Amino acid sequence: MTDTPKATLLFVDDEESILEVASEYFKAKGYHILTAGNGRIATEIIASQKIDCCFTDINMPEMDGLELAEHIRKVDNTIPVIIMTGYPSLENTIRTLKNGVVDFLIKPVNLNQLEICVQRVLRERELFIKNIFLSKEVESKKRIEQLNRELTYKVEELNTLNRIMTEFTTIGTSFDLFKHVVDLSTELTHADEACFYVINETIGKPVQVACSIAGGNGSGKLAPLTIDHTAGDRVCNGNGDIGQLILENCDENKPLLIRENNHVAGLPEDIRSMMLVPLTIREKVFGVLAVSVFHGDNRFSEKDLYYMSFMTNKAAYAIENIALYENIYENLFATLYAFVKAIEARDPYTEQHSNRVTRIAMELCRAMGGTQEEQDILNVAGQLHDIGKIGIRDDILLKPGRLTDEEFRIIKEHPVIGASIVERLGLWDREKNIIKCHHERFDGKGYPDGLAGERIPVLARILSVADVYDAIASDRAYRKKMEEEKILHIMYSGSGTQFDPDVIKTFRSLYEQGCLKAIIDSTN
Incomplete structure (x- = not known):
């Protein structure tokens, strides 16, 4: 259409940024651009100037886009109206089409696609105007029937496209x-x-x-x-x-x-x-x-x-x-895991501790009927449960003898430090709470918050059992691993005081089957 560059387009939206971007883009393409902040202002422009096409938002003050479309249909039904909205719905789609709207675009709208839409609509407008003057009464009736069929098809099409767009935004893998x-x-x-x-x-x-x-x-x-x-x-x-x-x-x-x-x-x-x-x-x-x-x-x-x-x-x-998300996620986890490896490198006696604790905790969770999601949470929390030790001085962390009260107070800060590190990433809220609570005791005498019983997250209760078991069944900086009889006495006697009785019951069953000892022995 040779006169397309001279066409006058009216953009109606209460967002100034949209009006500015559209105006600048289409002016550069040779169009004459008019703008209005709401439907009432737009009606005044339409009354005084020739408009070839109107783009309008739905939700606006004083007069919304649907009322504007109805007004245009009554005063000049040759002006095509295109709705732009960020909140599509079937109800709005049907109402706009009934008001004579020729298309329904979902924000954010690509400007190149918007220009293609303008060209198509103006071509259709030219044909529409010709039909007004050339069609006979019978042909007009056929046209109405055709428009009704197109309306039905357009509603079905918009429903289908809207469903595709909506469903693909919720897929995670x-x-x-x-x-x-x-x-x-x-x-x-x-x-x-x-x-x-x-x-x-x-x-x-x-x-x-x-x-x-x-x-x-x-x-x-x-x-x-x-x-x-x-x-x-x-x-x-x-x-x-x-x-x-x-x-x-x-x-x-x-x-x-x-x-x-x-x-x-x-x-x-x-x-x-x-x-x-x-x-x-x-x-x-x-x-x-x-x-x-x-x-x-x-x-x-x-x-x-x-x-x-x-x-x-x-x-x-x-x-x-x-x-992109998976790459960012993997990179973040790799960085955090590098912190854990750095901690283990400072203390050779705790090397592979996080891996063993994770494997034991996941085995306990699985045996207790935990879901795959819960096992995945423990996989992250277990690997990172001691990450807070990165903030503890070597002279305390690696001290071979008994800690003083002040030194013990400092080392008790590592669950809070670890939770804070993970929290700053904005990820893994449940994992963060497990890291913070893995030194809480079932009787409420643990740290940092003195939580008791079911106030402690169940996965933290599982991780606590795995952590203590690996600590006493492995060589440490201040002692060799304990004898089996002493290990079992500490674990079983802690049921109901230090540990959740249900977790210890499962621990005992798995230990007697040889599952947990095999994990410790495989990396010692």
């Missing part, structure tokens, strides 16, 4: 993300199967990492990742060579839609319809989503391909975010 991609693919497209392949240049073929088999009803379930188990494995190993088809499509880096398998080269005959959608990270193909139909009359459409492309795009951003 790479495995869960790949599983969600294939499960959602079978559900949205009613496919029989969806598989995700990572492109591995080293072995020269796609590697399947997740598969969902739906049976055509959209109820996807994760399939075992075994060779030749699923149709996805036939993709790369059997009848035809879809593996090669995937690699060729990766070179093109474009989604591929095979609506109907009319003897397509490389495609097994039992696949009736198929989509191959690349997942690209930083302009390089990371993997491919393969979605297939084996039975019935279902065939994929351009709409299905659009949904799958949109989903892989969102998945790519999620993968990058997960990788």
Whole structure:
């Protein structure tokens, strides 16, 4: 459209920063830009100036975006209205579409995408204006019917896209993300199967990492990742060579839609319809989503391909975010663990103490019916439980004889110092509390807070047993490890005073089975 650069755009938002950014960007593109802080001011502008397109927020003082859209529809229904909001909902979507809104964008909006939206809307506006003057009464009726169908489709489409965006923001691990991609693919497209392949240049073929088999009803379930188990494995190993088809499509880096398998080269005959959608990270193909139909009359459409492309795009951003988080997490833990190694390097007698305590605590937790999450928490807390000793002077930490009262007071500060170190990272709240409480006693005579009984976190009670056992069963700076009879007397007699009786009961069972002694002996 030759006059697009001369088009007048009206941006309505109560956030000055959004108005400034949009104004600067579109003015640089040759557009004439008008701005308003709310709907009432916008109505005054519309009454006095020619407007080609209006972008508006929903929530604004005096007159909100929905009221403005209704006003524009009444005074000049040729002005397209596009809603921009950071709080999308189905109710708002339906209300905006009923008010004549032509599109619904979710903040933050990419400016390049916004410009594409402007160009499309202005082209549609030109056609719309022509239709107003050229259409007859019958054609107008057909147009209304078509708009109703488009309205229904648009609501369904927005619901689907909003669901994809929402669900991918809550996924925490790479495995869960790949599983969600294939499960959602079978559900949205009613496919029989969806598989995700990572492109591995080293072995020269796609590697399947997740598969969902739906049976055509959209109820996807994760399939075992075994060779030749699923149709996805036939993709790369059997009848035809879809593996090669995937690699060729990766070179093109474009989604591929095979609506109907009319003897397509490389495609097994039992696949009736198929989509191959690349997942690209930083302009390089990371993997491919393969979605297939084996039975019935279902065939994929351009709409299905659009949904799958949109989903892989969102998945790519999620993968990058997960990788970044996992890298930061691993680096932080490596730094903290280096502190622990530094402490153990100062005292050769305590080398591997944190590893042994962690293994013993996790074994106790598992035997007591602890969840995998609780075991993971102990894995972190156990490794870091003595990190606070980094703040204790060597002449106290390594003293071979009995500590004075003042020295003991200083060394009792290490749980609080350790908890403070972990707290500053903003991570591991439960682990922080375990580190702080691992020297509390069941009878309330421990430190630093004198907590008793169930006021002490249960995982701290478990860690306390593991810590004391390893301390007396291993060589220390001030003494050799104790005899077995004395070790057991200290542990068992501490039930109900120093230790939680339930933990000691489990300790006794595991000790008699030889599990705990084996952990100590393996690193001594």
